[in-house]
Every structure is written in C-alpha cells, then in structure tokens.
Amino acid sequence: MNNTLNNTFARPLIGVTGSSGKTSTILMLNSILEQCCKNPAMLESWKGPASFTKLVKNNTTGSRPLLAEVPVEALRQRQVKGEIFQCAALTNLTVDHLPACGTQERYHELKSEFFHQLPPSAKAVLNADDPRALTLAGDGGLDTITFALHYPNAMIVANNIRIQNFSSVFELSVNTDIPTFSNRVISPQTAKVHLTMLGEQNIYNALLAATLALLLDVDLESIARALGRFPGIRRNMEIISVDKALVLDDGARNPAAIRAALAGAKLLGKRRTLVLHGIYGKGGQTINRCNARELAHWLQQSPGSQLIVTRSMYHTKHKYQVRVSEEKTFLTELKESKTEAAYFPDLPDAVESILYHACEEDLILLLGGPVLDRAREIILQSIGENRTSLTLVPSGLGGIRTYSNLQPLAGNPT
The missing domain is CATH 3.40.1190.10 (Mur-like, catalytic domain)
Structure with a gap:
C-alpha cells in the first residue's frame, strides 16, 4: 500500500x-x-x-x-x-x-x-x-x-422483528449515547424501519x-x-415470482449465509421449502462439505421439504465452474448423512425438476453462489412458457439420484 x-x-x-x-x-x-x-x-x-x-x-x-x-x-x-x-x-x-x-x-x-x-x-x-x-x-x-439482533446490551439493536407483505419490519433502537465522527452525541432513541428485503x-x-x-x-x-x-439487491433474498409457488433467489455460499437464508424462508410460513442449491465452484472442499452438512441438517428438521443440487455445467462462467473434487465432496457428505437429494449436473434440468415438484403452497429457494447466476433467467422463462405446469407430485426423492441431459447442449452459453 x-x-x-x-x-x-x-x-x-x-x-x-x-x-x-x-x-x-x-x-x-x-x-x-x-x-x-x-x-x-x-x-x-x-x-x-x-x-x-x-x-x-x-x-x-x-x-x-x-x-x-x-x-x-x-x-x-x-x-x-x-x-x-x-x-x-x-x-x-x-x-x-x-x-x-x-x-x-x-x-x-x-x-x-x-x-x-x-x-x-x-x-x-x-x-x-x-x-x-x-x-x-x-x-x-x-x-x-456494537450492534446486534439478539444481544440486548449492544449499543444499537433491532427489536420486534416481523415479516409483513414480504418485507422486514423492526424497531431500530440506539441504547446509549454514541459520539459521531464530528463529536456530536447521538442520544438513545428509536425509529420504525420497513425494509423491503427478507x-x-x-x-x-x-x-x-x-x-x-x-x-x-x-x-x-x-x-x-x-x-x-432501499429497493433491494439482486440475488439477495430476491423475490423472483409469486406465480403459483413463491420463488426466492439468494446467493448464499457459506454455511452461515445458507443458515440465515433458510431461517428467513421459514418465517414466510409456507407448507414446505424446495431448495435448488448450486455447489460452490472454486470454494474448496472444506466449505462445500460444510455447506452440504448445513443443508442436510436443515432437511432433517424440515419434513416434506426437498433438496435439488446442481453444478450448472454449461451455464456458469469458467472461473466459477465446480471442480470434480468439490462435487464429490459435497455429494459424499450428503450420502454419508443419508440425506435424500436429486442431483442434476446441468442447471435447466434442475430448474425443470424443482418446478415440476412445486405447488401453490410451496416456497422455491434458489440457494448458491455464481453457479446459480442464470437460474433466475431460466426459471422466469420456464414459468412464462408453462404457467400451469406447477403441480404437486409425490415427495421423497429416494437418496441422491443423478440425472444427465438427454441431449447435449450446443456449447456453453456463458
């Protein structure tokens, strides 16, 4: 420097x-x-x-x-x-x-x-x-x-958090005198915030x-x-569609971010959550093992919910493509924890599957880093072309099932 x-x-x-x-x-x-x-x-x-x-x-x-x-x-x-x-x-x-x-x-x-x-x-x-x-x-x-949501003695806190019309409503409270950069003192006070983000x-x-x-x-x-x-941020608990099933898109790629997104999704009170997770390309084996463990734990605590996994072989930029070692580590962790999941190497097939399994009372959560950057585009196109195709089918994917493209795609669109 x-x-x-x-x-x-x-x-x-x-x-x-x-x-x-x-x-x-x-x-x-x-x-x-x-x-x-x-x-x-x-x-x-x-x-x-x-x-x-x-x-x-x-x-x-x-x-x-x-x-x-x-x-x-x-x-x-x-x-x-x-x-x-x-x-x-x-x-x-x-x-x-x-x-x-x-x-x-x-x-x-x-x-x-x-x-x-x-x-x-x-x-x-x-x-x-x-x-x-x-x-x-x-x-x-x-x-x-200090700031906090759960530690009441922090200097600035958010209280009385609730979900209202797909927004987060809370009280923003200053608990003690705080000096600013100009040495002015902010005294204790509270204001209500209506944040249009989940x-x-x-x-x-x-x-x-x-x-x-x-x-x-x-x-x-x-x-x-x-x-x-504040209008919100792309791929940050972004609402993609409310046509039949609610579809949210979040770029979580580490265990804490995945846990937070799943917790936020739970607050919406949907009957069940269908997660499409993109393996963390270039994230390494350790982080992908931890991500798989986090998703496995969530699925065990969420009866009826489903997990679909992809590496998005043909719809991801080269620098974000998933290594074979990362793919193997993630899927092995799911298998060892006896977690039921469906695995689609290509993103459009994964999107087609999750739409097929969804119904009106479900939440579809797109969850993962750059591997899922094009999921929004594909899912909106699919919903637009098949607006009556979201129908419930029996749940239970029966272990990790791997699906391949019936026909090869014509090159890498990215």
Missing part, C-alpha cells in the same frame, strides 16, 4: 469487512447517505489496489465520506492496511475464503490484524451477536460500537449501515425513511 496514504484526511474513510454482507452493507449505506445529501464516494466491491488508491487520492480534501469494501484477499496480499481508516466495520466471521487463507485461524488472524492496525481513537463497529467479532477490537484504545442477514446489514450513517451525523428518522426506500 502506498505510504503517501495516511489518516490525516478531513473526511472519514470507512472500511467494511467480514465473511458476508460487505457489499450489501455498503450499498445500503451509500443509499442512505445519497438520500440525505451526504455525497459519498463508494468502492462497493474490491477492484484491486489501484482503484482503492484512486478513491482515496481523489478525495483528500473536503468532508465527503469514503466507503470501501475490504476483502480478506486484499488483506492477505497487503494491498490495504487499517492505519489509513477512520473506521472499520465487521459484518460477521464465519467459515469461508479458505482457498485464499488456508485455515479458518489464518482468516481470523488477517481480520484481527486489520483492526489492530487502526489508528488510536478510530472507530470499530462490531457485530455483538458474533463472539469472535468482539475479540477483534482488543485493548488498543479503539472507540468500539432474511435476518439483511436486517444485520441494514443495522450496520444505519450505525455507520449515525456516525456520519444522519439522524435516526432519516435513516429509517431511507432504508424504507
């Missing part, structure tokens, strides 16, 4: 890091600030050290807030250091990014180093529901602010975005109104 970048700028530089939710948090925060005329500069996804350096150097004067995603790969390669940030925020810590870090311990170590590099009196915003997250601030004199993970992201907006002197009522106008 260029040594000419230091922490002397008048504007706050905020780095958001964590296992998942980084981009969503920054997009929510950017939306809040734009609606409140704060004119932020944003680097919502990591595009390399050159883009980050440009973001900072182009905003060395004035009070324009700078928002940057800080992925573990950038920390591992020493492309960015905590010493130039006025604030670091952590979404969560879970099992992910193992191909880059090698072990979960190394992953945690890199995150910890980032927080320990922050200058004295910098702000650290941490998820109090994650015990591992609270260890990152250490005793280095950081101004630590899932506990999105409430966490909204809560973190709201916390950071408060530190930038946005009042709580304005934050609540801005979150209510």
Whole structure:
C-alpha cells in the first residue's frame, strides 16, 4: 500500500469487512447517505489496489465520506492496511475464503490484524451477536460500537422483528449515547424501519449501515425513511415470482449465509421449502462439505421439504465452474448423512425438476453462489412458457439420484 496514504484526511474513510454482507452493507449505506445529501464516494466491491488508491487520492480534501469494501484477499496480499481508516466495520466471521487463507485461524488472524492496525481513537463497529467479532477490537484504545439482533446490551439493536407483505419490519433502537465522527452525541432513541428485503442477514446489514450513517451525523428518522426506500439487491433474498409457488433467489455460499437464508424462508410460513442449491465452484472442499452438512441438517428438521443440487455445467462462467473434487465432496457428505437429494449436473434440468415438484403452497429457494447466476433467467422463462405446469407430485426423492441431459447442449452459453 502506498505510504503517501495516511489518516490525516478531513473526511472519514470507512472500511467494511467480514465473511458476508460487505457489499450489501455498503450499498445500503451509500443509499442512505445519497438520500440525505451526504455525497459519498463508494468502492462497493474490491477492484484491486489501484482503484482503492484512486478513491482515496481523489478525495483528500473536503468532508465527503469514503466507503470501501475490504476483502480478506486484499488483506492477505497487503494491498490495504487499517492505519489509513477512520473506521472499520465487521459484518460477521464465519467459515469461508479458505482457498485464499488456508485455515479458518489464518482468516481470523488477517481480520484481527486489520483492526489492530487502526489508528488510536478510530472507530470499530462490531457485530455483538458474533463472539469472535468482539475479540477483534482488543485493548488498543479503539472507540468500539456494537450492534446486534439478539444481544440486548449492544449499543444499537433491532427489536420486534416481523415479516409483513414480504418485507422486514423492526424497531431500530440506539441504547446509549454514541459520539459521531464530528463529536456530536447521538442520544438513545428509536425509529420504525420497513425494509423491503427478507432474511435476518439483511436486517444485520441494514443495522450496520444505519450505525455507520449515525456516525456520519444522519439522524435516526432519516435513516429509517431511507432504508424504507432501499429497493433491494439482486440475488439477495430476491423475490423472483409469486406465480403459483413463491420463488426466492439468494446467493448464499457459506454455511452461515445458507443458515440465515433458510431461517428467513421459514418465517414466510409456507407448507414446505424446495431448495435448488448450486455447489460452490472454486470454494474448496472444506466449505462445500460444510455447506452440504448445513443443508442436510436443515432437511432433517424440515419434513416434506426437498433438496435439488446442481453444478450448472454449461451455464456458469469458467472461473466459477465446480471442480470434480468439490462435487464429490459435497455429494459424499450428503450420502454419508443419508440425506435424500436429486442431483442434476446441468442447471435447466434442475430448474425443470424443482418446478415440476412445486405447488401453490410451496416456497422455491434458489440457494448458491455464481453457479446459480442464470437460474433466475431460466426459471422466469420456464414459468412464462408453462404457467400451469406447477403441480404437486409425490415427495421423497429416494437418496441422491443423478440425472444427465438427454441431449447435449450446443456449447456453453456463458
């Protein structure tokens, strides 16, 4: 990292890091600030050290807030250091990014180093529901602010969470005095939020975005109104269709994200959930084993629900294609846990199967990373062409059954 970048700028530089939710948090925060005329500069996804350096150097004067995603790969390669940030925020810590870090311990170590590099009196915003997250601030004199959904003593919390018309409604509460970047004090108060997104993970992201907006002197009522106008994010508990069966699409690719999406789906109260899961291409064997274990546990606790799996052989970009070792590890874990599932190597066949098995009272949940990026397109096309084809058939797929294309596709559309 260029040594000419230091922490002397008048504007706050905020780095958001964590296992998942980084981009969503920054997009929510950017939306809040734009609606409140704060004119932020944003680097919502990591595009390399050159883009980050440009973001900072182009905003060395004035009070324009700078928002940057800080992925573990950038920390591992020493492309960015905590010493130039006025604030670091952590979404969560879970099992992910193992191909880059090698072990979960190394992953945690890199995150910890980032927080320990922050200058004295910098702000650290941490998820109090994650015990591992609270260890990152250490005793280095950081101004630590905590947020939570379940830990009542956190400084900023979401209470009385409920689902209403496919939206998350909750009370956003500040529990104690909190100093902002300008040293103004935010006193305890509460505002009602109507977030047009589903899932506990999105409430966490909204809560973190709201916390950071408060530190930038946005009042709580304005934050609540801005979150209510946030349109949502593609492949983030996105509602694809309500034609007969309800179809949701979520890009979860680690166990915690999968668990959160399934928990959010359960709150919708559907008779059963049919999950189409895309194996995590380039995620490694360990993460895919953990993902399979998470899905197996869910299926055991959800009688009548079904699991369909794909690697999307012909509808995935090369850099996201599933390795044979990842496929084998995932399916072996399901087999060893005696989990019933159907496996389709190609995505259109998997979509056809899940639509065939669905009925009006079901929820179809598309669950997985880039392997499922084209599932939305395929499922909407199929629903459009066969609007009466969603009919109930007997459940129980009888172990892991593997299905192949009857006819080869003409090349890779991606």
